[in-house]
Amino acid sequence: MNIxxxxxxxxxRxxxxxxxxxxxHGDSKERVEAYEKLKxxxxxxxxxEERFFYIPLMQEENGVDPSRHAISEHHEMDEMMEELDETDMASPAWLVTAKKLAEKVHHHLxxxxxxxxxxxxxxxxxKQKESLAGKYQKEYKTQLEEEQG
Incomplete structure (x- = not known):
């Protein structure tokens, strides 16, 4: 498998x-579960991805700007999730932000x-593509386990 x-x-996913x-809809069990999975x-x-895709790409001159752009989009998504965490799930504002997040996810991917x-x-x-895939997968698994508690 490559990166x-x-x-x-x-x-x-x-x-x-x-x-x-x-x-x-609302603060339903489905919404809670979907949000927790996405987050x-x-x-x-x-x-x-930042550790084992973008940082290695930043070592190359032509990889710096695309990597910075992608990492800034990760930050934007993080900020939207912080906003969702601070908003009542039953609020119409929550769904507005969730839709913005979904749009940003689709755009970014x-x-x-x-x-x-x-x-x-x-x-x-x-060789790098294969090596980075293994490192990415290991780190991803570790991070996901931490996120899921």
Whole structure:
């Protein structure tokens, strides 16, 4: 497995959780579960991805700006989740922010897969792609276990 395949596995889960989240109502059990899954997935993925995809890409001149952009989008999503944590789930404002988060998740993943992966594909050799996948998966698993308590 290479780093792109490893990242896509989490991307697919993120899309599913984001889509499920915005279909929920009020402070229902479904909303709580969907949000907890999305939040844990995003945090675990972001941390592992930054350490074992974006930081290595920043070592290359052509990888600096795309990596900074992606990391800033991770920060934006984190801020939206903080806002959701501070808002009553039954509030209409909660769903508005959740929809913004879902849109940002979809935008970010599309941009990564259609733009950043192509840049990284040229900057990393096959050995690096495989090595980073293993490191990413190990870190992702550790982070997800911490998120899920």
């Amino acid at each position: 792109f395949e490893a990242l896509r596995e989490s991307h697919d 993120q899309r599913g959780y984001a889509d499920a989240l915005i279909k929920t 844990a997935e995003l945090h675990a993925h972001e941390t592992a 599309k941009e990564e897969e259609h733009k950043f992966f192509q840049i990284a594909g040229k900057l990393l050799d096959d």
